[in-house]
Amino acid sequence: MAAMATITDRARALTAAREPFVHATVVRAQEPTSARPGDAAVILPDGSIEGFVGGACAENSVRAAALDALRDGNTLLLRVLPVDAATFPDTPGARVVVNPCHSGGAIEIFLRPVLPALLLGLAGSTPISAAVARLAEFCDFDLAPPGDYRGATAVVVAGLGKGEQDEIRAALEAGVGFVALVASRRRAAALLDEMELTDVERARIHSPAGLDIGARTPAEIALSIMAEVVRAVRVDGLAPAGDIAPAGGPAASTQRPAVDPVCGMTVLVGPETPHALVDGQEHWFCCPGCLARFTAA
Incomplete structure (x- = not known):
């Protein structure tokens, strides 16, 4: 409860400062995932995550989906499923991604972009x-x-x-x-x-x-x-003064996307993103598990 209060306070402070962010809340979790319903976090335009909505395997998916939500201003239900899980039907406003972790588990995370008023x-x-x-x-x-x-x-x-x-x-x-x-x-x-x-x-x-x-x-x-x-x-896409993003939206993250060659997940490349250099080509991974599988092949 203390963690939720902290995230709530942080969200209020960001709103008061007119800073855009995404409020993420775990609404459903299936063991053995480490997240629990009610876990929450805020995701900032630079891709940083404050709080907890899942381990490293889910974090990249949450970050990528949150930045998309900031760009288009739409809420999103993110479903992170194990590799062998039955797929959900294609539902408007929902996105399904694969959880590459060996531990398995499934979580649903509601992502709500909070943009400053015009x-x-x-x-x-x-x-x-x-x-x-x-x-x-x-x-x-x-x-x-x-x-x-x-x-x-x-x-x-x-x-x-x-x-x-x-x-x-x-x-x-x-x-x-x-x-x-x-x-x-x-x-x-x-x-x-x-x-x-x-x-x-x-x-x-x-x-x-x-x-x-x-x-x-x-x-x-x-x-x-x-x-x-x-x-x-x-209609015309007027943006706020000094803003290079579409109207009402934040500036785009400076992190570039890459595709994990093992699980196919889109990851945002940052200083801590697992990667390997093979035959002069760089590869980026969602988690250390995918990196280990790639280098062992």
Whole structure:
């Protein structure tokens, strides 16, 4: 119970720090596996595992599946079965892999990616900016601290003539790919011409802000703006500032994949991954058992 509390506390701390991770929980285990139902761990984007959801034979499968879950944002039920076990039917949302350990045993691990909420920057103290803030919260966006747009997915500049150029420049320098300027087409063109922007910078600024839905009131304008932001994220693949991964996802792990030549399992190559150099070719293994079988052949 203490271990579970520790993982729970760690998950809370990562969530508060806006760090992406996968929460893994063993939901079923068959002896002689060392894992037990309720065992838990968090898997970070670099592939490191904190906690326990199985021994070395299962660890590589958990790591690879967790990083896939971080990339696509989908939950996954991972079934790790002995080599000679009857296969499960192909079920959406489930993955079956082979446990190469001689000890056998089967486990099912539920992998839940926990991604930070999308971050929205908001500039201006106007009825429109207040309406955008309310709607963004309703859409599960977090609001960036005023003037600090690092990591923001989009920035809405709704100052209506006050401090707009400074806020636009701050958003561009933070690497924000979508800056929505609340202004008429004519006023926006004049304001942006004064800023001497590059073509690339100009392309990142959207004005008039929002989809054309005939909006008139601050609430309707906010709706049109948030609809355009959501479309940019979900349809166009807009990523947070400084993020090289797909929108809502973390940067990819620096570990490269390899296929175990004995059991066929995909492993992530790291400093501690078992490997052998045979006839000038490197081979990587999920566990010392597969390495021993390969070198004994």
